[in-house]
Every structure is written in C-alpha cells, then in structure tokens.
Amino acid sequence: MARSHDYPLTLTWTGAGDEGTVNYRAYGRDHTLVAEGPPPLLGSADPLFRGDPGRWNPEQLLVAALAQCHMLSYLSLCARGRVVVTGYTDEAVGTMVESGDGGGAFTEVVLRPRVTVAAPEMVERAAELHERAHQLCFIASSVNFPVRHEPVILVAEPS
Incomplete structure (x- = not known):
C-alpha cells in the first residue's frame, strides 16, 4: 500500500498596506511562509513583477526544491552504493517563459x-547515480517540464 504524506504550511500575505489591492501598483507582494519546525521563510514576487529582491520568490523556491530533492536522493544512493561524497554544490537554473x-x-x-x-575509482559510479537520483526525486517526478543534469565529478585532494 502506498504511503501518503502531507506537508502543511501557512502563507500569510503581509503586503496589504493601508489600501490593499486598490490597483496593481498599490499593494506589496510580501508574504511569510510558516511550517512546524523551520523558521519562517520570507517571500515575495520576482522583482520583475514588483516583488522585493531581498525575499525568496516562488520561482526560486521551485528551482531550490528540485535542486534539494536531487541532492538528497543522490547522497542517499551514494551512501548505499559505497560512493563517498565529500563535497556537493549545485549551480541550478530554471527557465520560465x-x-x-x-x-x-x-x-x-x-x-x-x-x-x-x-x-578515483568512485568517479564512474558517482556519475551514473545522477540518473537514478532523478528517477527517485519526488519533486522532479511532479513537474511537467524537463529537469536536466550536467554533473561534474571531482576527486578529493589527498590529505
């Protein structure tokens, strides 16, 4: 039987000001996301849509969710497959039209x-595991656009 998981959160719009949505330019796009456990996340719209550039926007959060999910799936596979990862960074980019x-x-x-x-003997397997991580990623399995991977595998310098 498939297990079901819920992820509750509360989004509160904080950009109403004194006038609310009297017109497109009158209101702020700022909001706060709260979930049990982590600190509040300050959000807004993309600056191109009158948002605050100092806050996370939904487009960034979608790209972040895909990058996080891939990394977590990948590290799990590496740990089980005896590939010792000592460093991981991702310069992810999403394109919206x-x-x-x-x-x-x-x-x-x-x-x-x-x-x-x-x-060095871990490089080939480390590269291969990216495809399986993509297949296992809950977020990538939920979107209707391609999620591509361009991994680079390096070997740690001997100490």
Whole structure:
C-alpha cells in the first residue's frame, strides 16, 4: 500500500498596506511562509513583477526544491552504493517563459551538481547515480517540464 504524506504550511500575505489591492501598483507582494519546525521563510514576487529582491520568490523556491530533492536522493544512493561524497554544490537554473495572457510556465530546470568523491575509482559510479537520483526525486517526478543534469565529478585532494 502506498504511503501518503502531507506537508502543511501557512502563507500569510503581509503586503496589504493601508489600501490593499486598490490597483496593481498599490499593494506589496510580501508574504511569510510558516511550517512546524523551520523558521519562517520570507517571500515575495520576482522583482520583475514588483516583488522585493531581498525575499525568496516562488520561482526560486521551485528551482531550490528540485535542486534539494536531487541532492538528497543522490547522497542517499551514494551512501548505499559505497560512493563517498565529500563535497556537493549545485549551480541550478530554471527557465520560465511568460505567455501573452499574463501567465507563464517553466520550460526547464538545469541542475549542475559539482560533486567531490573520496577516490578515483568512485568517479564512474558517482556519475551514473545522477540518473537514478532523478528517477527517485519526488519533486522532479511532479513537474511537467524537463529537469536536466550536467554533473561534474571531482576527486578529493589527498590529505
């Protein structure tokens, strides 16, 4: 039997000001996301849509969720497959295209994990595990656009 998981959170709009949504330029896009456990996350719209550049926007959060999910799936596979990862960074980028009606959609996300492994004999397996991690990632399995991977595998310098 499949297990079901819920992820409750509360989003509170904090940008109403004195006038609310009297017009498109009158209101702030700021909001706060709260879930049990982590600290509040301050969000806004993309600055292109009158948002605060000092806060996370939904587009960034989607790319972040894909990068996090891939990394966590990948590290789990490496740990079980005896590939010792000693470093991992990802310079991920998502591309969204606006439609003429004011909407838009992501067309792809590219993950660029830079993985450091403990020994040269681990490089090939470390590279192979990215595809399986993609297949296991809950978030990547939930989106309707391509999520590509351009991994680089490095070997740790001997101490």
